[in-house]
Amino acid sequence: MRSKSIKPLVLITLLSIFFGQKSFAELEVNNAWVRSAPPNSKVFSGYLRFKNVSANEITINKMKSNAFDQIEIHSSFIEDGISTMRKIDNLRISENSEMKLEPGGYHLMLMSPKKDIKEGNLVELIIYYEDEDRIKILRSDAVVLRNGYE
C-alpha cells in the first residue's frame, strides 16, 4: 500500500528534475511547472525560472504549446490593497540575470487546454525570444504538479 502511493511521487520528482531543466546557449529554463487544476478548468498557471547567461538583454516575445491554444505571460500584483493582473507582452531579462516566474507574481497563463492536463503530465513550452535583434526558439517542458518547487 505504502510503496504504491510513493511510486508516482518518485516518478514525478525524477521527471521534473529531468525535464524541468533545459538550456540553450544564452537562455536557460529551470524548474518549469504547471499547476494542476480540477477537471473542466479552462485556465492554468505555469511557473519557471529564466536565466539569461549572455551579455545582452533578452526579450521573451511569445510562447506556444501543443497542449494549449494560447499562452500569455501575466503579472499578479497588489496595488493599494487591490489584487490585479496584467498581461506582459515583452518580458525583458537583463544580461547575466535570473527572472523567476512564481506564484503571486509573474506567471504563465495557459489557456484552453487541447487535452486533459493531469498531475505528472509534461507540457511542452516553445519560447520565442529576441537576442541581439535575432528571433530564437527554445523548447522546454514543464511538469504538471499540484504544488511546485518552492
Add this chain to the structure above:
Amino acid sequence: MSKRNIIFILFILFGISGLFTYFQSLPSLLEKKPTLATGKILVRPMEIDQFELIDQNNAAFNNKSLEGGWTVVFFGYTNCPDVCPTTIYKLAEIKNVIKEKLPSTDFNTVLVTLDPDRDSAKRLDEYIGYFDETMLGVTGTYENIQSFTSSLSVFYQRINKEEGYDFNHTASIFIFDKNGLLFATMSPANTIGELTEDFYTILNNFQ
C-alpha cells in the same frame, strides 16, 4: 425655571453622560491588543450586515454560519489560476499548523466567489474539492454577494478581455471570531510563516 437654566442643566447632564460613556469604554480602549505583522486587529470586533449565500453543498451560508468557530474568508473566482490556488494552498498549510499547535481550535476557511455567473455550487464543489476539501466554497445571487462584499468594504471590478474576463478585487483576507464578528484583516501576499505567526497570535490570545 428660566429657559437659560434648562439649557444649562441639559448641557451638564449631556456632559456627565458623555464622560460616563467615555470612562465605561476606557478599559477596552486602553486594553493593549497584540499587533500583527501582516494586517490589523480591529479596535472593536465589528458586526456585519445580514447576508444569505450558499456553499458548495447547497447549504445556507449566512451570519449564523460564522458563529461557533473562527472563520477566515477570502474573495476570488475559480477562473483565477494564480492567486486563488496560491491562497488556498497557503491557508491549508496554515490550518494544518494551527491544528497541531492549538488542537482544540475550530478554524474554518471560506472562499467567496465574485463570479456567480461561472461559479455555481457545483463548480465550486469541483474546484474546492480538488485543492482543499476541508474548505467551504460560497456563491449566491449577484445581489447577495454584493451585499456581503459591501458590508466588508470589498472592492471588485470585472475586467473584460478578448476572451472571457477577470476580476480586480480586494486582496485582504477577513478573520471572524467565534461570535461571527469581524475581528481582523490580513494580506495574503505575506509568506505562510508570517501569516501563521499572526493567526497563532490571534487564536492564542483571544480564544
